[in-house]
Amino acid sequence: MYNGRHWRHGRQIQYTLNTRGAQAAVLSVTYSGNDAGRTFDIFANDTLIATQELVAEKPAQFLEKLYEIPAAVLASASDGRVTIKFVAKVQLAGGVFDVRLLRPGTGQTSPAGK
Numbered sequence: 001m002y003n004g005r006h007w008r009h010g011r012q013i014q015y016t017l018n019t020r021g022a023q024a025a026v027l028s029v030t031y032s033g034n035d036a037g038r039t040f041d042i043f044a045n046d047t048l049i050a051t052q053e054l055v056a057e058k059p060a061q062f063l064e065k066l067y068e069i070p071a072a073v074l075a076s077a078s079d080g081r082v083t084i085k086f087v088a089k090v091q092l093a094g095g096v097f098d099v100r101l102l103r104p105g106t107g108q109t110s111p112a113g114k
Contacts (some may be wrong), residue, residue, distance in 0.1 A: 002032060002095070009038075009094030013086040017101050026083060030098035033058025040093035041070075043085040044073045053090070062097060067079055068104070104107040 006009035018110075019025065027044065036056035042049050050067045057063065073082060082101075 002097075003062075005097050007032070007095040007097045009092045009096065010089045011092065013093055013096055015084045015099045016036070016081050017084060019074055019080050019082055020099065021080060022101065022103075023074060024071060024104045025069045025074060026104050027069055027081075027094060027102040028098070028100045028102050029065050029067070031063045031065065032097070033061040033063040035095060038091055039089040041087045041089060042067060043068050043087065044082050044107055046085075047073050047085075049073075064098075066102070069101070081106060082110065 027049070031054060034056055035054040039051065039053040041051050047070060049069065052065065069082065084099060086096060
């Protein structure tokens with residue numbers, strides 16, 4: 001627990017999210033704005049979508065980052081699920097507080113949900 005919220009970190013963290021048939025989605029991830037010195041890759045169904053470096057850019061706050069999920073990744077999710085992996089390059093990946101799929105451009109949770 002950190003500031004009343006659960007979190008995870010590790011060399012590799014994995015979540016499986018239900019797309020509920022969404023053809024477009026954005027991955028929303030919440031981090032601690034205090035974290036620094038952590039660099040990790042983010043994969044969606046084994047496709048690299050981003051490399052994130054945490055640099056303590058919002059001390060004492062939570063920080064939300066958005067990452068576009070390629071349409072091809074969503075289209076190839078035959079079981080309607082996308083696996084998100086955070087893989088450390090240096091030290092640890094995370095800490096990750098929330099992982100959600102959002103509708104592009106709205107900032108709202110999509111039918112893909114959490």
